[in-house]
Amino acid sequence: MKRKIFTSILSLFVCAAVVAQATDYKVVFDLTSKDTNDHKAVIRWVSLIADSQPNAQLEVVFYGQSLDMVVKGKSSVADDVTKLAARKNIAFKVCAIALQHHNIDKAQLLPGVQTVPDGIYEIITKQKEGWGYIKAVR
Numbered sequence: 409m410k411r412k413i414f415t416s417i418l419s420l421f422v423c424a425a426v427v428a429q430a431t432d433y434k435v436v437f438d439l440t441s442k443d444t445n446d447h448k449a450v451i452r453w454v455s456l457i458a459d460s461q462p463n464a465q466l467e468v469v470f471y472g473q474s475l476d477m478v479v480k481g482k483s484s485v486a487d488d489v490t491k492l493a494a495r496k497n498i499a500f501k502v503c504a505i506a507l508q509h510h511n512i513d514k515a516q517l518l519p520g521v522q523t524v525p526d527g528i529y530e531i532i533t534k535q536k537e538g539w540g541y542i543k544a545v546r
Contacts, residue, residue, distance in 0.1 A: 493520025
């Protein structure tokens with residue numbers, strides 16, 4: 409009897425471990441900072457996750473003061489953003505309201521950077537879909 413209980417419990421742990429490993433890795437980063445050190449940190453985090461978890465889905469959402477990170481001629485990480493945005497599992501999305509507020513045209517965005525109607529709504533939607541959430545500041 410004890411042996412059956414032990415075997416059943418062990419089987420549950422093994423099943424749980426298999427399910428945990430199969431769980432999708434999805435993270436949305438919330439960036440509002442104009443600090444270039446925060447921009448570099450986000451690039452580093454996204455790059456490290458993408459390299460260690462090739463199937464991870466990653467998204468960085470920009471609003472507030474963070475827009476310089478994805479604007480041509482203003483970004484200190486332009487090459488990195490462009491390279492990462494070219495990957496199918498990594499997205500950089502800018503709030504259209506923030507673009508309007510800061511008088512930035514979509515044509516000024518780095519290649520591969522997308523827009524969403526509302527950055528906060530984008531983040532909330534991702535969380536409802538089960539994505540992890542990271543407020544991206546050091």
